[in-house]
Amino acid sequence: MRIFLVEDTRDVGEAIVEHFARIGHVVDWETDGEAAAVTLDDTIYDLIILDVMLPGQSGFSILHRLRATGSTAPVLMLTARSEVEDRVSALDIGADDYLVKPFDFRELEARARALLRRRHGEATDLLECGDICIDRSARAVRVGQREVHLTRREVTLLEILASRPGRVFSKEDLLDQVFGFDEEAPSFNAVELYIGRLRKKLHGARAEIVTVRGFGYQMVPHGPS
Amino acid sequence: MRIFLVEDTRDVGEAIVEHFARIGHVVDWETDGEAAAVTLDDTIYDLIILDVMLPGQSGFSILHRLRATGSTAPVLMLTARSEVEDRVSALDIGADDYLVKPFDFRELEARARALLRRRHGEATDLLECGDICIDRSARAVRVGQREVHLTRREVTLLEILASRPGRVFSKEDLLDQVFGFDEEAPSFNAVELYIGRLRKKLHGARAEIVTVRGFGYQMVPHGPS
DNA sequence: CCGGGAGGAGGCGCATCCTCATCGTTTCGT
DNA sequence: ACGAAACGATGAGGATGCGCCTCCTCCCGG
Numbered sequence: 004m005r006i007f008l009v010e011d012t013r014d015v016g017e018a019i020v021e022h023f024a025r026i027g028h029v030v031d032w033e034t035d036g037e038a039a040a041v042t043l044d045d046t047i048y049d050l051i052i053l054d055v056m057l058p059g060q061s062g063f064s065i066l067h068r069l070r071a072t073g074s075t076a077p078v079l080m081l082t083a084r085s086e087v088e089d090r091v092s093a094l095d096i097g098a099d100d101y102l103v104k105p106f107d108f109r110e111l112e113a114r115a116r117a118l119l120r121r122r123h124g125e126a127t128d129l130l131e132c133g134d135i136c137i138d139r140s141a142r143a144v145r146v147g148q149r150e151v152h153l154t155r156r157e158v159t160l161l162e163i164l165a166s167r168p169g170r171v172f173s174k175e176d177l178l179d180q181v182f183g184f185d186e187e188a189p190s191f192n193a194v195e196l197y198i199g200r201l202r203k204k205l206h207g208a209r210a211e212i213v214t215v216r217g218f219g220y221q222m223v224p225h226g227p228s
Numbered sequence: 229m230r231i232f233l234v235e236d237t238r239d240v241g242e243a244i245v246e247h248f249a250r251i252g253h254v255v256d257w258e259t260d261g262e263a264a265a266v267t268l269d270d271t272i273y274d275l276i277i278l279d280v281m282l283p284g285q286s287g288f289s290i291l292h293r294l295r296a297t298g299s300t301a302p303v304l305m306l307t308a309r310s311e312v313e314d315r316v317s318a319l320d321i322g323a324d325d326y327l328v329k330p331f332d333f334r335e336l337e338a339r340a341r342a343l344l345r346r347r348h349g350e351a352t353d354l355l356e357c358g359d360i361c362i363d364r365s366a367r368a369v370r371v372g373q374r375e376v377h378l379t380r381r382e383v384t385l386l387e388i389l390a391s392r393p394g395r396v397f398s399k400e401d402l403l404d405q406v407f408g409f410d411e412e413a414p415s416f417n418a419v420e421l422y423i424g425r426l427r428k429k430l431h432g433a434r435a436e437i438v439t440v441r442g443f444g445y446q447m448v449p450h451g452p453s
Numbered sequence: 454c455c456g457g458g459a460g461g462a463g464g465c466g467c468a469t470c471c472t473c474a475t476c477g478t479t480t481c482g483t
Numbered sequence: 484a485c486g487a488a489a490c491g492a493t494g495a496g497g498a499t500g501c502g503c504c505t506c507c508t509c510c511c512g513g
Contacts, residue, residue: 155442
């Protein structure tokens with residue numbers, strides 16, 4: 004992991020660098036606030052450890068600038084002052100944690116671990132078939148770049164078909180999945196109706212709903228032509 | 229946001245519940261360690277605040293069990309002991325932060341905010357969508373330069389919607405997040421009502437709440453027009 | 454005692470759903 | 484090869500569920 008340390012006290016800085024190096028991290032160390040801000044403009048780190056009192060620019064100011072540019076990198080502040088107001092404002096500007104000097108090294112290490120561990124990306128659940136793209140969480144469907152408005156049943160049906168392209172679903176399967184079993188299900192004709200609407204709305208896409216006469220329907224993606 | 233509090237001291241518990249309720253969060257409060265562990269087995273929270281000293285089961289033990297089941301929910305430990313060893317081991321078991329009693333309420337609130345924020349991958353307390361700007365710590369909302377007065381529930385609802393623009397939230401989702409599960413929740417009608425009020429108050433903003441019939445609501449930012 | 458927030462009741466209007474009826478198409482039997 | 488029957492596509496229109504809005508009540512804090 005890449006760690007960026009901004010700390011003007013020599014002893015403390017050296018100790019931290021050495022400590023993290025020993026457990027396998029890469030630490031870039033900067034002593035000047037101004038220079039640190041510049042480095043942060045174009046380098047991405049997994050963790051930033053920031054002293055508040057600095058020559059050039061305060062830690063608060065660096066943090067502020069960092070967040071203003073949209074960075075979400077975890078930041079751990081080091082502060083000598085222990086007043087509640089300072090600590091609160093550090094957290095509110097966007098620090099993820101802070102530590103009051105003097106601190107125990109084991110504690111710094113533990114907190115750093117907690118922050119590094121916490122990095123996790125968010126999985127998007129997109130379902131794609133040909134150039135049809137279904138965003139399940141937004142209940143939105145796109146064909147290429149074009150947004151297509153689908154109703155609830157339409158999306159549900161498309162979702163089922165697109166989840167297993169090539170697989171043939173009987174009308175009964177589809178009815179069962181779109182409506183519950185218990186419910187008084189509508190006629191097969193309803194399925195045909197929705198298939199029709201979907202075909203119309205998805206016209207021109209690089210995938211289509213193919214009728215398998217006597218069996219049901221299937222999604223078939225294909226190249227442009 | 230949904231918060232789970234495990235704390236056996238009556239005064240402290242009541243104070244925390246009330247405090248967070250005032251700023252629009254839902255707090256479920258449990259005094260017994262054993263019971264808390266059971267609740268956590270099948271309920272998901274945005275934040276868990278955990279006292280170390282508890283009847284039934286210690287906070288450490290609850291945390292351990294929680295992490296063993298794969299939960300990544302943010303956990304804030306409350307401890308009377310301030311020895312470094314304890315604090316370090318709390319963090320290593322998987323706590324995200326801790327606070328030593330007695331603590332300042334503003335600090336608890338700030339730390340809780342930081343954890344809740346981080347859970348959603350955001351770095352700042354400012355939440356923006358189109359030209360709507362929500363200051364979570366101040367519970368204030370601006371549209372462009374104009375200050376808009378929103379009630380507690382309104383802010384909470386807007387916060388949820390704006391935190392994931394484009395994502396569709398069902399009325400049930402929204403009810404669950406604004407109120408707890410166990411509480412006697414109001415009807416879906418309430419959600420529609422608040423949506424209506426929000427729309428009125430946010431009129432003219434470069435983002436709007438769109439109805440996705442049959443599914444729920446979503447925030448959609450858009451350019452001026 | 455008053456003002457504002459919360460939320461229930463119920464009516465209105467429309468998008469969505471589904472049935473019915475009709476028309477086109479494929480697949481057979483002869 | 485021809486016609487009939489089964490199957491699927493499509494269009495029209497009625498029913499209704501869903502969402503929105505307008506009162507109105509209750510409750511809490513000042």
